[in-house]
Amino acid sequence: xxxxxxxxxxxxxQEGKNYTIYCNYSTTSDxxxxxxxxxxxxxxxxxxxxxxxxxxxxxRLMASxxxxxxxxxxxxxxxxxxxxxxxxxxxxxxxxxxSFGAGTTVTVRA
Amino acid sequence: ETGVTQTPRHLVMGMTNKxxxxxxxxxxxxxxxxxxxxxxxxxxxxxxxNFKEQTENNSVPSxxxxxxxxxxxxxxxxxxxxxxxxxLYLCASSPGQGAGELFFGEGSRLTVL
Numbered sequence: 775x776x777x778x779x780x781x782x783x784x785x786x787x788q789e790g791k792n793y794t795i796y797c798n799y800s801t802t803s804d805x806x807x808x809x810x811x812x813x814x815x816x817x818x819x820x821x822x823x824x825x826x827x828x829x830x831x832x833x834r835l836m837a838s839x840x841x842x843x844x845x846x847x848x849x850x851x852x853x854x855x856x857x858x859x860x861x862x863x864x865x866x867x868x869x870x871x872x873s874f875g876a877g878t879t880v881t882v883r884a
Numbered sequence: 885e886t887g888v889t890q891t892p893r894h895l896v897m898g899m900t901n902k903x904x905x906x907x908x909x910x911x912x913x914x915x916x917x918x919x920x921x922x923x924x925x926x927x928x929x930x931x932x933x934n935f936k937e938q939t940e941n942n943s944v945p946s947x948x949x950x951x952x953x954x955x956x957x958x959x960x961x962x963x964x965x966x967x968x969x970x971x972l973y974l975c976a977s978s979p980g981q982g983a984g985e986l987f988f989g990e991g992s993r994l995t996v997l
Contacts, residue, residue: 862927
């Protein structure tokens, strides 16, 4: 069974500072997703990472994948209030079943 | 409408009631999914349909009964639920089973009294 661990589960960020969310998974995977969920809202796809060393950036968010270490990171640069949300990583294999992490709830304070 | 639409957004039901959740996708996708999101737990895959055929039942109790009449619509029929079934039920779709990322609806918040 593919297990996905995210940490931290809760992250209180100060505006303007940098932070990292980690996503570890237990077995070989061929795809990794990062999603964002605002309270009462749907999950919004942020990044899809498909190969070792893949790096994608959008605004203040940057995601990377190390398949050898079975680790993905979501780096937040100069946090702003708009980034407050819950972030999920999800890992899948060619059989399509995505296994989700428990989510990291991010709160950005002034 | 665009994307994945779920109705109702909120549902309160007693343990003896029968109700249904509806999901509709306007993305031309062929695979549809039901996920359960409980507080402080990872999303749990419940059912998968690919081209209207059920391809996955993740050991879900029979009080949850899915229906997929076509590739655009997915239902979850609910009967004699338990309070622990209270959760956010998310529908998702993808171009095909195992192909492409999932697009999620906003979910149906279910409370079982």
